[in-house]
Amino acid sequence: MKIKHSNNISIISFICFFFLGCSSTQLIEISKDDQLNNLLTDIGYTELSVNASENTKKLILKSLIKLDSKIKITFVEEINNDTLVVTDNFLNQKFTYYCKSANSYLEEKTKQDIFATKQENKIFVFYVDKFLPEIEIFKKNYPEVNVFKLEDDYDELIKETFELSGSYSRSNLLDRLIQEEEVNFVPRPRKDIKKIYIVSEYDQAKNFIPSLRFNYILDREIYASSRAIIKIDDRKKLLDFSNLLLTVPNSFTEENNSSNLDELSKISFLQDLIIVSAFKKNNGKSQTILGKFGNIRYSQSTCSDIDLNLVRIDAQGKFNLL
Numbered sequence: 001m002k003i004k005h006s007n008n009i010s011i012i013s014f015i016c017f018f019f020l021g022c023s024s025t026q027l028i029e030i031s032k033d034d035q036l037n038n039l040l041t042d043i044g045y046t047e048l049s050v051n052a053s054e055n056t057k058k059l060i061l062k063s064l065i066k067l068d069s070k071i072k073i074t075f076v077e078e079i080n081n082d083t084l085v086v087t088d089n090f091l092n093q094k095f096t097y098y099c100k101s102a103n104s105y106l107e108e109k110t111k112q113d114i115f116a117t118k119q120e121n122k123i124f125v126f127y128v129d130k131f132l133p134e135i136e137i138f139k140k141n142y143p144e145v146n147v148f149k150l151e152d153d154y155d156e157l158i159k160e161t162f163e164l165s166g167s168y169s170r171s172n173l174l175d176r177l178i179q180e181e182e183v184n185f186v187p188r189p190r191k192d193i194k195k196i197y198i199v200s201e202y203d204q205a206k207n208f209i210p211s212l213r214f215n216y217i218l219d220r221e222i223y224a225s226s227r228a229i230i231k232i233d234d235r236k237k238l239l240d241f242s243n244l245l246l247t248v249p250n251s252f253t254e255e256n257n258s259s260n261l262d263e264l265s266k267i268s269f270l271q272d273l274i275i276v277s278a279f280k281k282n283n284g285k286s287q288t289i290l291g292k293f294g295n296i297r298y299s300q301s302t303c304s305d306i307d308l309n310l311v312r313i314d315a316q317g318k319f320n321l322l
Contacts, residue, residue: 026287030275031254039275039289040069046278047072051079052086059263060086063270071278084277091230091269097276099303102269105294106226109247109308114195114223120144122194124161126208131199131225150204154211162193162217198224202232206240221245232261238317245322247308249293253319268292276304 030036050073052060057075064073079085087093091102100108114123121144127135128150139147151157196212198205205228212222223245229238230248235258251258251268258264272291276298289296294306311319 026285027290028287029290030271030292031250031290036067040067040071042284043069043071043275043278043282045070045072046281047074048084048274048277048281049074049076049080049082050084050086051076053088056086056088056090059266060270060274063267063274066267067271067274069278071274073274084273086270086273090273091266095273097273097280097304099305102293102306103227103230105306105308106230106247106249109310110197110223110226110245113245113310114197115142117194119194121146122192123197124148124193124195125197125199126150126157127199128201128204130201135199150198150200150208154208155215158211158215158217162215193220196220196222198222198228200225201227202229202237205229206237209244210240229261230265233259233263235259235261235317238313239315241313241317242315244313245310246313247310248319250290250295250309251292253309253311253321254292256318265293272296 028035028039030039048071050057050060052075060073064071076083094101120142123142124146125135125138126148135147139145148157148161196217198208200208205224209222209224222243224241226247229241229246232238249265249268251264252261255264268291272289272293275289275291276296279298284298284300286300287298289298291306294308297305297307299305310322312322314320
């Protein structure tokens with residue numbers, strides 16, 4: 001193929017750099033049956049030794065059945081250098097094959113989008129105690145960000161943070177002065193806040209996000225940690241999160257009929273992990289695999305990275321790619 005224009009050369013150079021410096025000649029989408037079959041054929045018969053608990057074994061077997069491959073898994077008790085150890089908390093586990101944990105990749109993608117504007121002082125972060133160590137690192141990296149701990153009284157916190165108390169006081173005064181007529185009141189929150197980031201799990205987010213809307217915090221970009229929805233076992237629970245921005249596994253956008261997001265995220269990651277483990281064992285060449293959990297920039301010689309997609313949740317609880 002001949003390249004005629006210099007701008008084409010620049011574009012191709014960028015793509016090559018992104019996908020492992022052109023060491024990869026393949027782009028494999030395992031959501032496409034033919035490409036997945038070709039990948040599994042290349043891998044061929046491979047036996048993996050895995051150490052895991054009984055509950056995690058069940059998830060691994062479900063993942064393996066979905067692959068319909070010649071990969072064989074033997075569960076072992078004794079651990080050696082060839083053993084793939086999968087803990088119960090494997091989404092937070094750092095595997096040898098990957099540069100970071102699955103959850104780290106999810107959070108990293110969201111933060112990249114939040115801070116793309118370089119306006120740290122216009123970003124408000126709300127967190128729960130469980131993630132305080134993470135927030136301490138966060139504050140060191142982004143010192144101008146406004147950080148607030150989520151307390152029990154979310155309405156009061158919102159009124160104080162967004163300076164709504166004065167608006168509500170004026171509304172109460174008007175109600176007392178004009179008792180015969182109903183006053184349509186809409187509070188005016190401070191305008192210098194551009195983005196809101198919620199670092200919590202589902203139990204806190206399900207109450208805090210509706211409180212933001214109840215107090216008319218409507219025209220800001222609201223982001224959440226993926227941990228707010230990753231353990232949801234019923235997709236209907238997403239209806240409270242419409243218009244929320246966050247990062248999710250690829251399978252969340254592909255399998256809208258799957259109601260148990262907790263199991264879907266785990267099986268998706270394990271499917272990708274099995275493929276990468278088998279590929280590594282067979283000395284597979286560097287390439288990019290669009291997996292069920294994420295887009296894997298597989299490296300033959302170093303740890304592999306995962307790229308993920310930012311989405312917006314719509315009014316029906318579906319994930320729409322941005």
